[in-house]
Amino acid sequence: MSTTLTVVLLVALAAGWAVTARLALLWWRRLHTDPLTGLANRDALARAFARARRRGLAVGVLLLDLDHFKAINDIWGHAAGNLVLRHVARQLAFHACSHRTALPVRLHGDEFAVQLTDLPPGAAGMRLAEQHAREVAVAIATPVAFGVDQLAVTGTVGAAVSPAGEARLGALLRVADQRMYAGKARRHADPSAVRGWVA
Structure with missing residues (x-):
């Protein structure tokens, strides 16, 4: 040859x-990955959770649901809604950059999650997860410019923490979801309350 x-x-x-x-x-x-936001998707979350569980790490999950997102889509259209979703994704990605074990995820629609890996055990881990939840609620609460309008973005965050290597992802998401909806209910009961609740 x-x-x-x-x-x-x-x-x-x-x-x-x-x-x-x-x-x-x-x-x-x-x-x-989620095609709209570029964040990890539910499958990536499940894989990361399984890895952390195999390693015996305590894992926290933050569940974020945007407030009044349907109204944004109904009033300004899906282009505005997509802009808001990408804004939230950027804020979650920025938060994850400053916390090396955080994995931001878009679950579906206007629901996001953040997996926190390698938390301390017990109440200390829950306090740290709640601190992350407050940081996330503040980070996303930045108005988004859409044409001449400023779209208010707020959300409610629920937090849950598993004991080291013990919980199942579905169970952890359910607990975070219950806490998130409890936070929404408290805010609706007291309309003067600050937006962006953490539960």
Whole structure:
């Protein structure tokens, strides 16, 4: 075989590997990220939770539900709603950058989660999760410019923490969900309360 033919075959083979690697990365992103926000999706959350559980780590979950999101979509349209969702995603990603074990996730619609890994056990872990929840509620509460309008963005955050390596993700999400809705109910009972509750 000539040297030229060998070089051509090696270049073709390398190009094929590059294309295959690129396609694999694209498929991985489609499987594990939300296409609108670029955050991890529910499947990625389940995988990260399982890894933390196998390692015997205490895991916290923050569940964030945006307030009055349907009204934003109804009044300003889905373009405004998508802008708000991307804003929240950026704020959650920024929060995660400052907390190395946080994984921000878009679950569906206007519901987001943040997995907190390697928390201290017991009440100390819950206090830390609640601190993260307050930080998230403050971080997302920045108005979003849409044309000449400023869209108010607030949300309610529920927090739950598992004992080291013990809880199931579904159970943890249910507890965080119950706490989030309890926070919404308290706020509706007292309309003068500050928006962006943490439960």
